[in-house]
Amino acid sequence: MKRYEKFADEIAELIRTGVLAPGQKVPSVRHASRTYGVSASTVFQAYYLLESRGLIIARARSGYFVCEHVRRPLPEPQPGPREAATTEVDVSELVFSVLSSIKDPDTVPFGSAFPSPELFPLQRLARSMAHAVREMDPRSTVADMTPGNHALRRQIALRYMVGGLPLPIEELVICNGALEALNLCLQVVARPGDLVAIEAPAFYASLQVLERLKLKAVEIPVHPRDGIDLQVLEDSLERLPIKACWFMSNFQNPLGASLSEDKKRQLAALLAKHQVPMIEDDVYAELYFGQHAPKPVKAFDSEGLVMHCSSFSKSLAPGYRVGWVAGGRFAGQIERLKLMTSISASVPAQAAIADYLQHGGYDRHLRKLRYALESQRNAMLAAVARHFPEETRVSRPEGGYFLWLEFPEQVDSLRLFQLALAQGISIAPGPIFSATRRFGHCARLNFGHPWSNSSEQAMETLGRIIRSLLGNS
Amino acid sequence: MKRYEKFADEIAELIRTGVLAPGQKVPSVRHASRTYGVSASTVFQAYYLLESRGLIIARARSGYFVCEHVRRPLPEPQPGPREAATTEVDVSELVFSVLSSIKDPDTVPFGSAFPSPELFPLQRLARSMAHAVREMDPRSTVADMTPGNHALRRQIALRYMVGGLPLPIEELVICNGALEALNLCLQVVARPGDLVAIEAPAFYASLQVLERLKLKAVEIPVHPRDGIDLQVLEDSLERLPIKACWFMSNFQNPLGASLSEDKKRQLAALLAKHQVPMIEDDVYAELYFGQHAPKPVKAFDSEGLVMHCSSFSKSLAPGYRVGWVAGGRFAGQIERLKLMTSISASVPAQAAIADYLQHGGYDRHLRKLRYALESQRNAMLAAVARHFPEETRVSRPEGGYFLWLEFPEQVDSLRLFQLALAQGISIAPGPIFSATRRFGHCARLNFGHPWSNSSEQAMETLGRIIRSLLGNS
Structure with missing residues (x-):
């Protein structure tokens, strides 16, 4: 791990633990350089990285600030009923119809099961x-x-x-x-x-x-x-x-x-x-x-x-x-x-x-890969906070490349899937993850692809569709 | 196909159809060269090839002769009873015990399911x-x-x-x-x-x-x-x-x-x-x-x-x-x-x-591969005729790389398999090819490997073992 990456992680930890609060100004480059005994360019690189990870944001002529969305951490999904359900399984057709419809390479691949091959x-x-x-x-x-x-x-x-x-x-x-x-x-x-x-x-x-x-x-x-x-x-x-x-x-x-x-x-x-x-x-x-x-x-x-x-x-x-x-x-x-x-x-x-x-x-590659995925997770979490309704619940996984989202009950995620697909965005609707077709108001989103403008726009579009399904577009 | 290969095939056809009989002298190089309008070196190469395929044999100072074994084509295996047998299948253990015992790379691989990777x-x-x-x-x-x-x-x-x-x-x-x-x-x-x-x-x-x-x-x-x-x-x-x-x-x-x-x-x-x-x-x-x-x-x-x-x-x-x-x-x-x-x-x-x-x-490779396999088949057929008891029946496949052998009923091919393995030779015993454990006196031999002295010796050894099982060693 490079020096600036290590330093960025230290700052990220301060943000995570609340030492640096949402909206608060991050130490200036000169100040940080002196306090932590690292070069100014290391600080620059670290801040640039933290920005790309959606943790801090630059304001013109004022320096860097901890992002607001950190203040409003979306709640986690709720645990389901604490009981086992026994059932025959009959979900294959639904899974295939979902999977085959998201194969188009021009679709924003939030529904994909794979991370980006570019990683x-x-x-x-x-x-x-x-x-x-x-x-x-x-x-x-x-x-x-x-x-x-x-x-x-x-x-x-x-x-x-x-x-x-x-x-x-x-x-x-x-x-x-x-x-x-x-x-x-x-x-x-x-x-x-x-x-x-x-x-x-x-x-x-x-x-x-x-x-x-x-x-x-x-x-x-x-x-x-x-x-x-x-x-x-x-x-x-x-x-x-x-x-x-x-x-x-x-x-x-x-x-x-x-x-x-x-x-x-x-x-x-x-x-x-x-x-x-x-x-x-x-x-x-x-x-x-x-x-x-x-x-x-x-x-x-x-x-x-x-x-x-x-x-x-x-x-x-x-x-x-x-x-x-x-x-x-x-x-x-x-x-x-x-x-x-x-x-x-x-x-x-x-x-x-x-x-x-x-x-x-291999281990060097894995460090880079983990780092990329974590950054992409942060970017997607930030986009969820920015664009999705407040009632959205979202997981905050410490590994992998999937977010699990729980919407208010009236959001039918199969309908969401269809409407999003029509806009060139795939998602994985909740019911394909259950033999009993539960999770009808949930969805899985893939953050395994480098974050881009089109990812951000797609999240905005998804947010709009979800609001429309809530009847408050 | 090269000129000499084509010429060799023409001679092989004459042998197959009986125009050139077993034991008969093959036309001299000079004679063949004149008769068929090909160069002496083409004839030489062709004869060399036919020899390697076990069809003709050189006798010192006398030229080439059609091999004797062609005179005694071994009979084909007999068709089984003309009826269907319905059965549960329970042969896996036997198959695995046979397959695992023939994995040793130093074994002569007549029991193998694969042709030689060298091909x-x-x-x-x-x-x-x-x-x-x-x-x-x-x-x-x-x-x-x-x-x-x-x-x-x-x-x-x-x-x-x-x-x-x-x-x-x-x-x-x-x-x-x-x-x-x-x-x-x-x-x-x-x-x-x-x-x-x-x-x-x-x-x-x-x-x-x-x-x-x-x-x-x-x-x-x-x-x-x-x-x-x-x-x-x-x-x-x-x-x-x-x-x-x-x-x-x-x-x-x-x-x-x-x-x-x-x-x-x-x-x-x-x-x-x-x-x-x-x-x-x-x-x-x-x-x-x-x-x-x-x-x-x-x-x-x-x-x-x-x-x-x-x-x-x-x-x-x-x-x-x-x-x-x-x-x-x-x-x-x-x-x-x-x-x-x-x-x-x-x-x-x-x-x-x-x-x-x-x-x-691909097609050029396939022509070479087919040619190699056919030559190896001929070599193995010749070795069967040379070394196995007269009562042996053998298939004469027009493709692939397996011979099927049928021995007299008293030859237990599982016993043959064990005895051959002890001599460093694998075979595929008949019973692994049947759900009803038939073919107890049959075996499959693989001719998918380039013929060598050790192949020839292995066939001789097999012949000896079979004779011993017949009680006339």
């Missing part, structure tokens, strides 16, 4: 790819098949170890992205008709997978900040023959909520008590804005019950389709199922990522 | 890959997801068109190799408990997939040369509520049998009459030794019932995991299922193959 080191990856395929031993076209390229699995195991979770390389099975890993895990532990505990709201792909595999969902409510409701989960595990859990413990999609380490420990204990396996979807783990990487629930699982799934699609190499699962006691079964399902992940893609992890500067 | 233009592909990723539009990381890279789908559609089967690009869904395509197709048309018609013997992966999806197999016997028994199929379709067929119409694995165009037409008519969809596994179609590419059954299907699956894994790019399905009336459902299962095939691998198809010289 990734694609040219550096291309060099790793060129190098890897040029040097590739022909035998690797067979040898690198499932469980996967050895160097890649070693690098992944090393990253687990550095994160405080040593695991044997044999637990790792490389898959075609995390979604295939999740699919395989679920098929290993659940049969058609079984009950599977999922979150509410949940990542819509998990709903589609349940529907496809004829599994029944037990929806466990997720608190907007603290994550899954463990009390409800415990009751459900005691009451119902739940065969598996499928949860995101970090930066949950769509809420952005994370479990504390304490809750992760409790969750692992609950799983052990009931001997219920858990599929942990942890694809956003690397996209944290805090000081430290969050641990997975798997770090607290001593029984091999947690299958930890992740990928490089959201952190490094979109489109390469390289993900993995650390399968715990189920690793062998997952490996076999993978062989029967699609034999292997792409060998060149695996080799390219292995090369990049060894030589490409 | 593929991996360096030329690496250049296409380097070029494709360097030039890749970042947006393609999203845009090339399922149904897939447009340039690649266009190239595939063009190849269908050139082969006499024009189809709309919208029918094509790119998958992670053919196996994923086959899996998706089956899941679109069959539910747990349904009956699916497959071949006997059948590709073991299809048995594993049926087992995994809890489908019941209706085994339709395959004639060693003419392919599936249409009469038995017709009876079965009339008698049983078969929900889908899964067949290989060209160079069937493991028998190597192909359906004639007439039979393909009849099969398509049968499907239409009963409105039963067919999954056509056509991964060896490009590996034909004859003059013309064989047509798929899909070429005779006017109702969109045939889902034609193939890939580049066996013809161009092993390990890239790029396959496809031309899904007929099911294309839309397959596309959705693919999105839910693993989102997309690897984008760089798709782009690399698209680039290669446009600029790499």
Whole structure:
């Protein structure tokens, strides 16, 4: 991290903790330079950055001020009713009709599931790819098949170890992205008709997978900040023959909520008590804005019950389709199922990522990526405060690239979706995140794209549409 | 094709049709050069080639002679009983125990499912890959997801068109190799408990997939040369509520049998009459030794019932995991299922193959590949004739890279498999190709690797083991 970035973070912390209040003047460049012992140009760069992150604003001839919107932090979304809902899943058609309508590349992609590809080191990856395929031993076209390229699995195991979770390389099975890993895990532990505990709201792909595999969902409510409701989960595990859990413990999609380490420990204990396996979807783990990487629930699982799934699609190499699962006691079964399902992940893609992890500067890239995403979050939060009605509730995720918005009840988010689309703006309407079609007045917005004038304008337009739906345009 | 290759083929044809009889002297170089109007060096090269293909043999100071083994063409395997067997499938464990034991790279890979990676233009592909990723539009990381890279789908559609089967690009869904395509197709048309018609013997992966999806197999016997028994199929379709067929119409694995165009037409008519969809596994179609590419059954299907699956894994790019399905009336459902299962095939691998198809010289490579495989087939057939007991029956496939061998009944091929493995030689024992564990005295041998001294020695060793199992070592 550069000096000015560090300094900017210090100022941001002062703003966050209220030491610098909304509307208050930020120390002048000369003053700050003297007080903090940094050069004037460092201060300049830091202020420029804070401005781009929507935290301070320049007023002509007066210097910088803490933005007003910080005074009016929008409230968080409300926790739902504290009860589990069991249901057949039948949401796929709705999801597809929404997804297919937002494919147009000219649409402002607030409804997208992906961050901007511009945030990734694609040219550096291309060099790793060129190098890897040029040097590739022909035998690797067979040898690198499932469980996967050895160097890649070693690098992944090393990253687990550095994160405080040593695991044997044999637990790792490389898959075609995390979604295939999740699919395989679920098929290993659940049969058609079984009950599977999922979150509410949940990542819509998990709903589609349940529907496809004829599994029944037990929806466990997720608190907007603290994550899954463990009390409800415990009751459900005691009451119902739940065969598996499928949860995101970090930066949950769509809420952005994370479990504390304490809750992760409790969750692992609950799983052990009931001997219920858990599929942990942890694809956003690397996209944290805090000081430290969050641990997975798997770090607290001593029984091999947690299958930890992740990928490089959201952190490094979109489109390469390289993900993995650390399968715990189920690793062998997952490996076999993978062989029967699609034999292997792409060998060149695996080799390219292995090369990049060894030589490409992954951690440096991740720091830049996290920083960009956090800045974009701030910019979008500021735009929500500027343009959306006061009654809007919004999450404030500490990682990932999604905001979750809760509007007043009379805002039908499917209608909002249609009206926005007609204006060239996509959003992800709330009902696609629920097997029971709840969240009809909620929406997920993607802040994974560099903030621009057109983003700002799109937020203004959305705000106008929401007001019109409230009947006070 | 080079002049000497063409000349060698002419001589090979004379041998095949009996104009040049086994043991007979081949025309001298001078004589041949004069008679056929080619240079002496062309004749030399051609004879050298024919020798390497096991068709002629040099005797010191006497010139070349047609090999003796041509006199004793081993009989073909016998067709099985002409009846369908319906059964639950439970063969996966056996398949995995066989497959995992043959992974050792030092083993002579007669049991392998793959041709030698040395037969593929991996360096030329690496250049296409380097070029494709360097030039890749970042947006393609999203845009090339399922149904897939447009340039690649266009190239595939063009190849269908050139082969006499024009189809709309919208029918094509790119998958992670053919196996994923086959899996998706089956899941679109069959539910747990349904009956699916497959071949006997059948590709073991299809048995594993049926087992995994809890489908019941209706085994339709395959004639060693003419392919599936249409009469038995017709009876079965009339008698049983078969929900889908899964067949290989060209160079069937493991028998190597192909359906004639007439039979393909009849099969398509049968499907239409009963409105039963067919999954056509056509991964060896490009590996034909004859003059013309064989047509798929899909070429005779006017109702969109045939889902034609193939890939580049066996013809161009092993390990890239790029396959496809031309899904007929099911294309839309397959596309959705693919999105839910693993989102997309690897984008760089798709782009690399698209680039290669446009600029790499695919057809030139294919000609070389077919030629190599045919030569290797001849070499292995010659080795079977030299080293195996007279009672051995063997297929003579006109494409692909597998021989199917039928030994006398007292040869237990699982025992043969164990004994051969102890000698560092793998084979694929017959029972892994049947849901009903038939073919206990059969085996599949892979001739997809360049013939070498160690291949020859391995065949000699196998012959010895087989004799010992016959009790006449």
